Amino acid sequence: MVDIEKKIIEIIKHKPVILKKIYELLQAENKEDRRLIRKTAKKMLSDGIAYKDSKNKYHLVSSKQVVGTIEFTKSGNMAFLSDKNGDEIAITVENSLNAMHKDRVLIEKIGQWRDLPSGRVIRILNNEIERIVGQFQKKKMFGFVIPLNGKINYDFYISPENMNNAKEGEIVEVEILKHKSKNKNPEGKIIKILGKPGDPSIDLPIIITKHGLPNPGEFPKKVMEEALKIPEKISKKEFKGRKDFRDQLIFTIDGDTAKDFDDAVGLKKLNNGNYELGVHIADVSHYVNDNSDLNKEAYKRSTSIYLINTVIPMLPHELSDWICSLVQDEDRLTMSLIMEINKDGDVVKSNIYNGIINSKKRLTYSKANKILENNADENLMEEIGFLKETLESMKELMYIIRENRKRRGSILDIESGEVYFEFDENGYVKDILKRERGISEKIIEEFMIKANETVAEFFDIKGLPFIYRVHENPDGEMLIQLKNYLEILGIKFKIPETMHPKVLQEILEKTKDHPLNESIQKLLVRSMKRAIYSNNNIGHFGLASNSYTHFTSPIRRYPDLIVHKMLKKYIEGKNDLKKQDIEKYSKILPDISESCSKKERVADEAEWDLIDMKKIEYIRKHIGEKYEVFVTGVTKFGLFVEIPEKMINGLIHISELDDYFIYNERDNSLVGDKTKKTYRVGDKIKAVVAKADKLTLQVDFIPYENYIKINKKNTKNYFNKKNKNGNKKTFKKKGKNK
Template sequence: MVKNIQKKVIQLIEKKPLLQKEIYNKLKAKTKEERKKVRDALKEMMDNGEIYKNSKNKYCLPGKNMKIGIIEFTRRGSMAFVTIKGGEEIAITLENAKDAMHKDTVLVEIIGTWRDLPKGKVVRVLKRGMKKVVGIFEKKKLFGFIIPIDQKINTDFYVAPENFNDAKPGQVVEAEIIKYGGKNPEVKITKIIGDTNDPKVDLPIVIIKHELPEPGVFPKNVMNEALKIPNTVQDKDLKGRKDFRDEIIFTIDGDTAKDFDDAVQIKKLDNGNYLLGVHIADVSHYVKENSNLDKEAFKRGTSVYLIDTVIPMLPHELSDWICSLVENEDRLTMSLLMEIDENGDVVDFNVYNGVIRSKKRLTYSKVNKLLSNEADEELEKEIGWLRPQLEMMKELMEIIRENRRRRGAILDIEGGEVKFIFDENGNVKDIIPVERGISEVIIEEFMIKANETIASIFDSQGLPFIYRIHEEPDPDMLLQLKNYLEIIGLRYRFPKNIHPKLLQDLLEHLKDHPLKKSIQKLLVRSLKRAVYSDLNVGHFGLASENYTHFTSPIRRYPDLIVHRLLKKYLKGKGTLSKKDIEKYTEKLPEIASHSSKRERVANEAEWDLADMKKVEYILDHMNEIFEVYITNVTKFGLFVEIPDKFIQGLVHVSSMDDYYVYNEKLNVLVGDRKKKVYKLGDKIKVRVKNANKLTAEIDFEIVDKTDEEMEKELKGKYPNAKIKVKRKKKKNKK
């Protein structure tokens, strides 16, 4: 119906632009319901960039060489890219950006090419993307201005005296944009977030910058629905469900986890095969399609994990309780039972609407201790009775993992994840790398196997579905990786049609290389980003033909959609109705695209907060000397990283002890006078020169010798002298 209206609209406005009421008349939409369908069709077309409104409020089609998309500026605001529906990018130089701001929806005219991309100029801003801005308030005599913290925003904002709202210079504030356009758009300060050196300002900054909801806060209509849901499983809910409550089923999660999406069970069958049960919270039973809960979950797309704060996709009444597979409580599930042979292949499976009662809430740390034979008497008493099941799970994990290794999946990429340790005042005391243990790998392998199995059901029948896809790497990015490896003395052949097995072999070969983590990062950058799609092109990194996200419906909207489709499939006894096939064929592209965007926003927010906390740590270690590895060489300096803490920074050429010339062919910096060479992988000593928490930038300077080394050298020359080297300490800019 919607597609039919959209076709008619295009036919009408092809002839001439029309007002909304003129479209109503042309389409003979007279009733409220008919007009709502027209409005919905127009809104979807606007959102998709198919049509736009001109200055007279009339709907138009983009002209020849015209595109509609969302503009995003680069980190320093010196360049922009417009992304149109479908992912195509158009490069916009600053002089062609007109008065567009970061995240605006714009009409762009293609005027040429920029490198390998079309080059465009902004013809018109169709919709403003930012309503608020977070920044530092500064005052100049009678007026004030705000310097945005987000470096992608390429302008300061004017504040009239009546809109200061008691803000003091230097404070971090939130402001509402009240006038767009011009050199300095105007804002009014709506909230004082705090002082720049207060660790409590970091979280609000990230939340406002990425336009995230306030933690734990949901609209009233959403909460009204959530509070009406019973907090226990009702007898009527059990109708038609397979009862697993007497089975030994348990959850394994992190120490601080509160939402338990998945529970597992295992048995050995008489034929020697394994029976693996993966039971996933049946969120779709409680979050009904088109309900307020559903609309809000779609809008959010995902839960966001900001160190020790969670912004959940669903209210806590669902995410932490009735949908969470808590210990000793009846819970509704979508249950997948897989028979897996000694080669790690699924030879049979069944899916059920189920009900379970988790026998135990296990944690990764406890299971790791038990399986590594490091459990004390207390831990043995608590979970030792589950040792047979856990040992069998470890055994099956190794079989499944080896199966994935044989087919060429990339197994050994470490995420560079860290854990922040805070003091009593909320300041970062230490940063430690997160190490994955046996239990984390067990759950990862079981969830991958479950996701592949569910995806194969829909792919084999060509039914509409939402897949998790990962396309093949960009050849240009692989060339960069190849050149990087050659510079550090490693030669690898990269065939035209690359298989993930080659990259896995590379990682195994580099197991003990000091630059392993840097190479892993470059490898990750050379791979395309995994996204959601209604079209299945497989998952390159997993070397999987069919993959989806089925296992986390509490925190990911696509998983919830997969559950709905699975329920309809079971109800249809192995297929979908014609009505559902038409409906989901139309709906899934938008759901997939929106979910991918929301995941990206969540990732960037998580990275931003982590980077700010890393700088906070550095600010307390300004006078220390760090051993770092050079991870990249450019004409303007050296990018370096503190290993284990994954803290990156720049040694700028202006701070170095010579005039350094960049040799592009060898990718090295060479000193003009001393002929000293700096190359990838070199270990050097540095001290912090500058650090800015709000921009998450760190500048280092090279220290050739530590204070102790200088003292030793001088004492060797002057044995009778009292020597104590004390370099001038830099002011802590915190």
């Protein structure tokens, strides 16, 4: 294929031609030759080596040009594109041609934007987004839909015949008929009316359409046909070549509402004082073959998506909730990792097997925590008391492994920031509560980290192709912000030439009792980059791990499924890979890593958006109320703040501050021109909720002292007026405008 690629490059660098002409010039006379040329040309397009114009002619991408997916920021006023090396290129709106978020484009490098190269879109190659969700605005004879996704910065024209009887202000789903041209807005057709703003029942459909997600429980017909052909029971012939662990005390520990059980654990104390830890993971790869429609769909989705009380699974429920799930009292096929761990927390011996288990108990975190905290009643002891000794040993081992991670500098103590919602009988959010992690959650976390590291080392030590979970060093600018902020608090922090996570862990330990501990954690998290999948092992900064992967959740993550497929080949090759497998995975892993990283990002954004919608639904009921908020970010236009107990974020616009404030870039602060009052990250202030918009996901606050000053006479009626959308209106200020 490499030779064919070179020949195609040689042809199109002189003159753009259609595929038929390439066949002719390469004398492709039979179907197999033409198939290989087509496949190579398609790969050249996806790799950004070539592009096709509107006449289907292939052009060679020059050294000053880049092909990629354009991604706009949430405000829609700036875009970025990553080249094939992962380097970002900035594109201003005026240089974006008529491109829309997620379009595949050809850009030309034209200079610098801040510290990044800048580019200009010179051709739109493909429109990725086919549907959008937005709010309908009706004019006399026509209408417009304003997208709820701020990354899409155009309103869509709706002709009378395409309105579908939508009413003013309704939230609708739109099929894109025409994309934006030089002088015309994009055009769409309303295909579904979701409902009125504020109705909680439309939140999930909004998120699904906004992020282009599949509907929960829906799979293509061919995928379901394959899933339904898989037997519900394991046959005796499937035991062949497997190590039998069914007589061992192995069980699952998961959340109360979990339905799919990827992992089970077992533990023995050995005579030499070491621990034998078994981590048994559902053998999904046994049922999802490379060439199957199940595999293609799993790759396409790449991850299960958790949208509060709804799951969009990677695999059909017939697999994820039953035959691939490690259900209590059922024989199940596994990939079983057995590790001998010494009292220092090091793995001194490990083996991976095709296994078979029978889980002795479906245990929940809440029940396990009660046992471990000696808080179990008689009924609970009768149910799971037989696991107490093993759970106590697991607790011992957890602390040993955790201490091992601490010694090497792994970051341990950052809170997850997860919340859960309580709903009333009408589906509205009644309360927001922080999700606390108990001892059993930490046990499973430490065991899974250790398993993931051990599996990654199998491949890393031998230099075999593999898919790693990698985490780059922190962003330098953000570290400087963190350093400046800590120094303001009186905490000394030197940025070493070679950054190590141990430095950040020491900060967490120093500040664990500080009143601004949560703000310090948030700034520290923002200083770190996002973990991604890669075939190139650069290590995992946050875990201080030389090699790390995702092995433990193949029901819900495609990279884990790929790792299992590779482990099977590794076992077949007697702890090695055969030559053909090395060649195969060397070719496919870069694309799989990039694709899965992107899909994971989409899933995360969808989950965050729905959580934010529900937080705003809650805070809308509290407009006009006073809260203590912490400043989490400082910009030229105002202060980002958070209600810590509800983890609700919002903005105090600079116009709401009682002075003319100047932004100090050096220490990331706002300083009042007359009063010299200073606002920094971590400051605690009293503020009033002024506005909460569920559609734009924005919450506005004003300082409480300003609210009191302007409304001394009638503070109770400050937010009593309502606008058309049901948001409580902010007051009109008296006196001079700011």
